[in-house]
Amino acid sequence: MNTSNSRCNSSLGKKYVMAITGLALFGFVIGHMVGNLQIFLGKEVLNAYGAFLKSKPLLLWGARLGLLATVSFHVWAAIRLTQENRAARPVRYAVTKPIGASYASRTMLMSGLIVASFIVYHLLHFTMGGLDPELLTFLDEAGRHDVYRMVVVGFSTLRVSIFYLVGMALLCMHLSHGVSALFQSLGLKTGVFGGWIDGFAKISAIVIFAGNCSIPMAVMCGFLK
Amino acid sequence: MKLTLKVWRQQDPTSPGKFVTYEARDIIPEMSFLEMLDEVNEGLLARGEEPIAFDSDCREGICGTCSMVINGLPHGGQKATTACQLHMRLFTDGETITIEPWRARAFPVVRDLVVDRSAFDRIIQAGGFVSVFTGGTPDANLIPIGKPDADLAMDAAQCIGCGACVAACKNASAMLFVAAKVSHLGILPQGRVEKDRRVLRMVQAMDKEGFGSCTVTGSCEAVCPKEISLRFIARMNRDYSVSLLKGGE
Ligand code: HEM
Numbered sequence: 003m004n005t006s007n008s009r010c011n012s013s014l015g016k017k018y019v020m021a022i023t024g025l026a027l028f029g030f031v032i033g034h035m036v037g038n039l040q041i042f043l044g045k046e047v048l049n050a051y052g053a054f055l056k057s058k059p060l061l062l063w064g065a066r067l068g069l070l071a072t073v074s075f076h077v078w079a080a081i082r083l084t085q086e087n088r089a090a091r092p093v094r095y096a097v098t099k100p101i102g103a104s105y106a107s108r109t110m111l112m113s114g115l116i117v118a119s120f121i122v123y124h125l126l127h128f129t130m131g132g133l134d135p136e137l138l139t140f141l142d143e144a145g146r147h148d149v150y151r152m153v154v155v156g157f158s159t160l161r162v163s164i165f166y167l168v169g170m171a172l173l174c175m176h177l178s179h180g181v182s183a184l185f186q187s188l189g190l191k192t193g194v195f196g197g198w199i200d201g202f203a204k205i206s207a208i209v210i211f212a213g214n215c216s217i218p219m220a221v222m223c224g225f226l227k
Numbered sequence: 228m229k230l231t232l233k234v235w236r237q238q239d240p241t242s243p244g245k246f247v248t249y250e251a252r253d254i255i256p257e258m259s260f261l262e263m264l265d266e267v268n269e270g271l272l273a274r275g276e277e278p279i280a281f282d283s284d285c286r287e288g289i290c291g292t293c294s295m296v297i298n299g300l301p302h303g304g305q306k307a308t309t310a311c312q313l314h315m316r317l318f319t320d321g322e323t324i325t326i327e328p329w330r331a332r333a334f335p336v337v338r339d340l341v342v343d344r345s346a347f348d349r350i351i352q353a354g355g356f357v358s359v360f361t362g363g364t365p366d367a368n369l370i371p372i373g374k375p376d377a378d379l380a381m382d383a384a385q386c387i388g389c390g391a392c393v394a395a396c397k398n399a400s401a402m403l404f405v406a407a408k409v410s411h412l413g414i415l416p417q418g419r420v421e422k423d424r425r426v427l428r429m430v431q432a433m434d435k436e437g438f439g440s441c442t443v444t445g446s447c448e449a450v451c452p453k454e455i456s457l458r459f460i461a462r463m464n465r466d467y468s469v470s471l472l473k474g475g476e
């Protein structure tokens with residue numbers, strides 16, 4: 003038999019990579035959102051959460067590197083697959099009608115690439131302070147990094163908040179298709195659960211959109227200050 | 228009915244093709260799409276021109292030979308219908324209809340609307356069979372098969388190998404075809420013996436032919452004249468991973 007390496011490099015192998023990394027990123031997005039929603043529990047809770055994460059550098063850096071590797075594999079597979087898919091149809095149709103295919107499913111590469119640029123922006127904004135170095139210098143009464151104030155000040159600029167909403171809209175479009183596709187790619191969408199999986203993907207995309215957007219929206223409305 | 232046809236004309240695999248416009252006059256709504264083309268070809272022959280080359284055989288929706296993209300949709304886009312079973316009453320008088328061949332690197336154009344689909348044959352040769360000793364016909368029902376399995380295998384066996392799935396897919400992927408064949412044989416006891424090897428070999432052959440991969444858009448399922456379900460692709464994905472985990476052949 004051929005080496006298992008070449009099997010994993012097959013079209014189906016790359017789809018497993020897509021699906022497994024996609025699932026991991028989906029899990030991260032949920033966890034990240036739940037963590038951040040603690041902002042509604044007040045400054046004390048959020049800053050304690052931030053300090054807790056920072057107090058475990060090994061875990062924090064493990065997670066960061068793990069995520070970087072996961073995203074890299076996901077993007078690598080996405081680009082390789084897209085190249086192969088384009089090569090599979092060298093001559094295009096004069097007339098095309100996207101029958102049966104949702105908009106989200108046809109634009110996975112574009113939504114993914116926009117999400118990637120959003121992630122870079124987001125990291126520059128709140129993790130590295132590349133956009134406004136001051137954000138990382140806020141301290142609360144207990145001498146911890148004042149995450150709460152950083153978020154409030156960070157989202158007080160309309161442009162920035164709008165960019166976050168757009169980033170989330172694209173992420174959620176990506177996931178509304180991606181989360182059901184990953185079950186298909188892993189071969190788990192065979193039984194009567196098929197319809198449920200589609201529903202789960204749509205609902206989780208909406209929940210992620212609403213959950214994450216609630217923070218910049220709350221700042222813009224003056225609810226969080 | 229009077230129609231304007233924009234038809235892809237291409238002399239041979241290597242020469243460049245182009246759209247040529249024809250008028251189709253006196254078309255009766257009861258005609259099938261292929262009969263309409265026959266009518267146009269009669270006219271071309273009478274004028275001493277080359278008729279439009281297109282594939283057809285049974286003309287009753289069971290052989291999978293007819294293959295053309297009509298107004299952007301393989302087989303014209305009517306639910307569960309091949310081009311030969313499509314009727315002119317679906318079109319409106321005076322309409323312009325664009326007719327193109329299947330477009331995929333793995334399906335090179337032979338001439339006009341005719342493409343070479345032997346890539347499918349090579350995928351079948353790679354594993355789409357059951358190895359048995361030939362001899363006398365075995366008794367019917369010698370091997371009991373449960374009704375759910377029999378039904379599922381028959382749903383997959385409906386595939387007529389026309390290639391509309393490839394034609395419709397934005398990635399020119401043959402996953403629905405391969406999945407139908409892998410499932411049809413793998414679900415039945417006779418084919419289960421070679422299940423693991425079959426799926427690996429057929430997927431390898433599919434990749435080698437240069438088909439794209441699946442993005443789960445669902446276009447294939449929507450145009451399939453035999454309504455093969457996307458669930459078979461999920462099934463093939465599972466069979467493939469199980470086979471890999473078992474160490475392959
Ligand atoms: C960083 C940039 C990203 C790019 C360029 C990208 C690109 C893609 C592409 C092109 C596909 C479809 C592949 C195909 O089936 O042909 C895909 C699928 C998917 N993506 Fe992304 N994506 C990105 C980020 C993300 C993120 C952040 C998540 C999760 C939070 C995610 C989750 C998924 C999931 C679950 C799938 C479905 C996997 C499957 O079809 O089996 N992606 N991605």
Ligand code: FES
Pocket residue numbers: 282283284285286287288289290291292293309310311312
């Ligand atoms: S000619 Fe046989 S299916 Fe159309």
